[in-house]
Amino acid sequence: MNIGDVAARSGLPAKTIRYYEDIGLVRPQRDPNGYRAFREQDLHKLAFLGRARGLGFSIEDCRNLLHLYEDETRTSAEVKDIAQHHLDEIDAKIANLREMRDTLSDLVRCCAGDDRPDCPILESLGSEPETK
Amino acid sequence: MNIGDVAARSGLPAKTIRYYEDIGLVRPQRDPNGYRAFREQDLHKLAFLGRARGLGFSIEDCRNLLHLYEDETRTSAEVKDIAQHHLDEIDAKIANLREMRDTLSDLVRCCAGDDRPDCPILESLGSEPETK
DNA sequence: ATAAGGGTTCCAGCAACTGGAAGGTCAAGG
DNA sequence: CCTTGACCTTCCAGTTGCTGGAACCCTTAT
Structure with missing residues (x-):
């Protein structure tokens, strides 16, 4: 091939x-x-x-998973360990993105989106985050 | 400073x-x-x-937002547009990650995580996805 | 005089590809 | 036999948004 x-x-x-x-x-x-x-x-x-x-x-995880895949003497614990770590990272990323999205969608919702210059999005980016 | x-x-x-x-x-x-x-x-x-x-x-969005921030003649529509696009991308990323997480957590849940080599995670990676 | 703790530049590297240039190979058609 | 087109090859550069490190300068205190 x-x-x-x-x-x-x-x-x-x-x-x-x-x-x-x-x-x-x-x-x-x-x-x-x-x-x-x-x-x-x-x-x-x-x-x-x-x-x-x-x-x-x-890629490094993939390399390790591939080694394990081809290694008859592997233990499923080794595999699960890698997968669990990755799962935790995914969860962390999702949580992070969700927070961004929540903040951002509030801002977008509040923005008129018309031809006037006033914009809560820019106002928010331009000032200290008071509520946290 | x-x-x-x-x-x-x-x-x-x-x-x-x-x-x-x-x-x-x-x-x-x-x-x-x-x-x-x-x-x-x-x-x-x-x-x-x-x-x-x-x-x-x-960074490019930031550059544009900064320009708009400093431009008195901006319209909130321009700002909202950038933010809305970004929001859509975030939503897409979240959806993507959620799918990964769902698949992955199933696999992790099914994996014994002991010292035997049998592992549904590797089995799944090693074979065609039948469903879907 | 020197040492600590700023600052400066520039170069390399991360992840995981992707695009493009310059060129070799192969099978089919005129 | 030659050309065309679709393959294949290597190598180099660029992407995103920094981060680390080396080698060096500036300032102040001891």
Whole structure:
């Protein structure tokens, strides 16, 4: 399989696949002409990576998850640990974004959005946050 | 005011303030010795930027908001437009993260987290998503 | 004289790609 | 046989918003 096929079948851009090779996540063989030659196994790895990235895992997490995936002697505790940490981070991010959104949607709601210059959004950004 | 004072009073790291000068968000004057000399006005701008960044606005949005803030002929519609776009993006991010979290928390919940190798998390990452 | 605690510049690096340039390879069509 | 087009290759630069560090200057106190 050439990179284009793998890209189509894994859903990852060819650029990304090359990048993953660069950083050592996959090691496709090479044809005599220099083209990357992917086996089913490589495709499977890339699909794994695509799904892990889709769940928001960092590249380093992905690397570790992949190692565990291929390590028969792993424990599910190791995997769960990584996932739990990531879950905590996601929750933190959501909480953070929600706070932004709440503040911001209040401001947007209060803004007339007409052609006058008065704007509660700018007023709020321009002054100390009194309520906290 | 030197940069340290402004950092303390604005809550922004000195590095960040220098960076903001680099990209043209503030233009402090200079003392004869080469030190940046901030006026109250500059501090005010930086505080504005800090709050806008705190709401998650991109630097470019911040730049535009700052221009509008200082432009007497602005319309609140222009401001609201920027804020509304940003709000939409935040909502999209939250939705995205929530989906990740839902999937991930299911997986974490199903994982024993013991010293056996069987792990639904890895199994899920290793196989086609059947539902959906 | 020197030491501490400011300040300055510039360069590199983070994450995870993405775009683009310059060029090699291959199969099909005229 | 040559060309065209669609592949593939490498390498370099840019993205976002800083952050760390090196090497150096300025000021004040001891």
